[in-house]
Amino acid sequence: GKRAFIAGVADDNGYGWAIAKSLAAAGAEILVGTWVPALNIFETSLRRGKFDESRVLPDGSLMEITKIYPLDAIYDKLEDVPEDVKSNKRYSGSSKWTVQECAESVKQDFGSIDILVHSLANGPEVSKPLLETSRNGSKKYIGRKSKFQGSKLSFTHVGGSSLSLTYIASERIIPGYGGGMSSAKAALESDTRVLAFEAGRKHRIRVNAISAGPLRSRAAKAIGF
Numbered sequence: 001g002k003r004a005f006i007a008g009v010a011d012d013n014g015y016g017w018a019i020a021k022s023l024a025a026a027g028a029e030i031l032v033g034t035w036v037p038a039l040n041i042f043e044t045s046l047r048r049g050k051f052d053e054s055r056v057l058p059d060g061s062l063m064e065i066t067k068i069y070p071l072d073a074i075y076d077k078l079e080d081v082p083e084d085v086k087s088n089k090r091y092s093g094s095s096k097w098t099v100q101e102c103a104e105s106v107k108q109d110f111g112s113i114d115i116l117v118h119s120l121a122n123g124p125e126v127s128k129p130l131l132e133t134s135r136n137g138s139k140k141y142i143g144r145k146s147k148f149q150g151s152k153l154s155f156t157h158v159g160g161s162s163l164s165l166t167y168i169a170s171e172r173i174i175p176g177y178g179g180g181m182s183s184a185k186a187a188l189e190s191d192t193r194v195l196a197f198e199a200g201r202k203h204r205i206r207v208n209a210i211s212a213g214p215l216r217s218r219a220a221k222a223i224g225f
């Protein structure tokens with residue numbers, strides 16, 4: 001079977017969870033990356049059976065998550081993490097949650113993965129129109145998207161597939177899709193093409209993005225969609 005790492009699962013409402021379920025139903029082993037501040041509640045809820053109903057697969061069995069990794073995709077490596085974040089009590093209880101460390105942990109634990117899903121969302125200024133978005137706000141979002149895709153999560157030696165979620169606001173004006181998220185999706189789509197070319201030639205890894213339809217996830221509620 002294939003092994004999938006899905007970044008961006010912290011409840012059972014988002015795309016990450018739904019994709020994890022589909023992959024599990026198709027026989028894949030599921031690893032997830034969960035935003036550090038959301039890790040505790042996600043693990044607790046999972047343990048207490050809060051998601052059991054939504055864990056049911058078409059064959060009646062429950063989706064198993066082999067391992068949950070703490071992740072904050074804003075940071076590439078430990079040196080990038082500011083002191084106040086390191087010592088923040090929402091972060092200090094976990095370790096190895098930068099992109100690079102997380103990738104290393106997965107490699108140590110499992111050797112390699114076959115499928116990488118990027119299902120992260122969190123623009124710091126999402127509710128602001130682009131006109132009022134700070135350079136920092138949009139830069140943060142863009143950086144995160146492309147960095148994660150380009151990260152060195154170790155794929156199976158040859159082959160493998162990476163998937164991101166995008167939105168048509170990259171190409172057309174969708175009022176309310178603010179905070180530089182439209183720019184981030186445009187960058188993501190461009191990165192997807194370039195990375196598909198580069199990683200395809202170099203490692204035979206496929207890089208794709210799906211333009212998603214509306215889903216009332218936590219992130220979608222935050223922007224009032």
Ligand code: ZID
Binds near residue numbers: 009013034072
């Ligand atoms: P979600 O909140 O379920 O998932 C986002 C996850 O990212 C959460 O688990 C967060 O904890 C996690 N996260 C945030 N910041 C970080 C971080 N720094 N490090 C690690 N994890 C972090 O939301 P979702 O499932 O909606 O989002 C998943 C992907 O789908 C995102 O890339 C979205 O942009 C994309 N997407 C979602 C929708 C939607 O409707 N939910 C649409 C298009 C794309 C969309 O907005 N019509 C209107 C709107 C839309 C489509 C059609």
